[in-house]
Amino acid sequence: KKYFKKLPAFAIVLILATAAVSFISATWPESGIANLAKFSAFNLSDLAPQGGKILGTNIFNDFSEILTIAIAVAFLAMLENTSMAKSLASKAGTHSDVNQDTLAVGVSNLATGFFAGMPSSGSLTRSALNYTSGAVTRMSSWISGAASLAAVFALAFFPLTAYIPKAVLSSLVIAIALSLFNPRLIGICLRTTFADGAVLIITFITALFAPLHVAIFIGVAISVGLFLRKVSRPDMVEYTFDNGGQLKQLGQAKKEDKAISIVHVEGSLFFGAAELFQNQMKRLVHEPDIACVVLRLKNARHLDATSVIALEELIQFLRKRDRFVLISGATREVYRVLKKSGVLKTVQEGTDRSKGESNLFLVDNQNPNLSTRNALLRAQTLLGDKNAEIKIYINPNKK
Numbered sequence: 001k002k003y004f005k006k007l008p009a010f011a012i013v014l015i016l017a018t019a020a021v022s023f024i025s026a027t028w029p030e031s032g033i034a035n036l037a038k039f040s041a042f043n044l045s046d047l048a049p050q051g052g053k054i055l056g057t058n059i060f061n062d063f064s065e066i067l068t069i070a071i072a073v074a075f076l077a078m079l080e081n082t083s084m085a086k087s088l089a090s091k092a093g094t095h096s097d098v099n100q101d102t103l104a105v106g107v108s109n110l111a112t113g114f115f116a117g118m119p120s121s122g123s124l125t126r127s128a129l130n131y132t133s134g135a136v137t138r139m140s141s142w143i144s145g146a147a148s149l150a151a152v153f154a155l156a157f158f159p160l161t162a163y164i165p166k167a168v169l170s171s172l173v174i175a176i177a178l179s180l181f182n183p184r185l186i187g188i189c190l191r192t193t194f195a196d197g198a199v200l201i202i203t204f205i206t207a208l209f210a211p212l213h214v215a216i217f218i219g220v221a222i223s224v225g226l227f228l229r230k231v232s233r234p235d236m237v238e239y240t241f242d243n244g245g246q247l248k249q250l251g252q253a254k255k256e257d258k259a260i261s262i263v264h265v266e267g268s269l270f271f272g273a274a275e276l277f278q279n280q281m282k283r284l285v286h287e288p289d290i291a292c293v294v295l296r297l298k299n300a301r302h303l304d305a306t307s308v309i310a311l312e313e314l315i316q317f318l319r320k321r322d323r324f325v326l327i328s329g330a331t332r333e334v335y336r337v338l339k340k341s342g343v344l345k346t347v348q349e350g351t352d353r354s355k356g357e358s359n360l361f362l363v364d365n366q367n368p369n370l371s372t373r374n375a376l377l378r379a380q381t382l383l384g385d386k387n388a389e390i391k392i393y394i395n396p397n398k399k
Contacts, residue, residue, distance in 0.1 A: 010129060010172050017168040037166045041159030047152065074109070076213050077121035079220065081105045084122040087180060088131050128176050195226040260379045261290045262372065265300045291323060292379040296372055298329030298363050303337045312343045319349075324382050328375035329363045 001009035025034035081101055089096035101122070108120045130144055155161055190197045203219030210218075315325045327347060330338075338344040344360070351357040359378070361371035 006134065008133065010176070014164070014168060014172060017171075018164050021165050021168070022163055039161045039164050039166065039169075041162040042156060043159070044153075044156045047156055072213065072217070073119050074106075076216060077105055077109065077119055078102055079216060081122035084127045088127060091131070128180055132176075132179060195223075199223045199226065260292045260294065260376065260383070262294045262296060262376075264296045291383055292326065293318060293323060294326045294328055294372065294375045294379060296329045297327055297334050298331065298368065298371075300334060303334060305341065308337060308341045308343050312346050315346055324379065325359070326375045326378055327360045328371040329368070330360055330371070331363055335360070335362060 001007075021033055021036060024031055082096075082098055085096040085098070085101050105121055112118065112120060130140055135141075135144075186200070189200045199219055199222050202222055203215050206218050207215035318325050325347070327334075335344075338347060338360070347359050349359075351359055357378075361374045361378075364370045
């Protein structure tokens with residue numbers, strides 16, 4: 001491979017190694033090499049297409065048995081295809097379209113399902129072999145497929161697979177896999193963050209003791225779990241104005257009586273963060289001087305059913321304690337989620353819509369602070385005090 005890059009190095013090695021094993025087995029039978037495990041031969045009848053069993057007496061039992069396996073295979077195929085496409089794209093300096101790649105794998109598996117074919121994906125070893133062999137365009141996949149099809153029919157007539165030792169092909173597969181190793185990228189993963197290093201090490205150790213697909217599933221599950229843990233920890237710190245009009249942390253400034261609390265909510269408010277957000281909010285509003293809370297949701301993202309339920313429970317919790325809750329800076333996405341879920345009615349309770357009253361103020365991209373100003377005017381109207389002072393809660397990590 002080093003000196004003759006255009007030659008099919010792996011095919012040549014496979015042929016030479018198989019020939020060497022056959023020669024040694026015939027010349028020195030006592031060596032025991034003849035006992036090496038080999039592949040089984042096949043004929044044309046084994047290649048006949050078989051239609052999938054769509055209907056049957058035990059169709060519901062079959063469906064329940066294969067559903068979990070089908071989902072696992074589909075997930076593994078998508079993960080394998082995506083990782084291989086990104087790896088080769090980075091080596092070739094091109095861009096990988098994940099959506100298009102996933103669509104292609106899905107359509108191919110849909111087609112093979114009607115002919116009892118094997119599940120397909122962007123194999124880590126076959127794709128790497130194609131790339132290292134000098135593939136440049138998509139036609140390489142067509143040529144590779146056509147060559148493989150011709151080889152399969154040729155081997156059906158000439159059962160040479162019965163002479164190929166499994167150990168030889170296994171060694172070649174390991175050699176192909178080793179070509180994908182990038183020590184520099186592995187070092188980056190180990191040094192960047194604890195989560196990245198933990199996922200890499202745990203997945204590697206699991207692959208030594210469990211099947212590869214199990215190791216991949218465990219690695220993905222740990223990665224997703226650590227990611228959810230990271231993004232599900234909203235951090236809100238109380239800020240206030242000192243006597244000189246400067247914004248400082250409450251511990252550094254002289255505390256004065258306040259009536260309106262503005263809470264900046266930034267980040268993802270999905271199921272993993274909903275409960276923590278709700279608990280933090282309840283702690284913040286336990287101060288007796290706060291009579292109105294303004295939730296600024298301009299930078300809140302990914303609201304789901306759990307976070308919307310948590311928001312509704314928070315509003316009900318505060319109203320039972322005679323506190324008002326207003327929402328400012330709401331994007332169209334936030335408004336749509338609140339309206340579809342029905343929680344918008346809870347937000348707007350106590351308002352006379354015919355008079356233009358509202359407890360929710362949409363963001364104005366031309367003037368982002370206008371919605372908060374309108375919310376403050378609404379809060380002052382509800383409190384009957386136009387001189388009510390303000391507390392501001394923001395994330396100190398955001399500039």
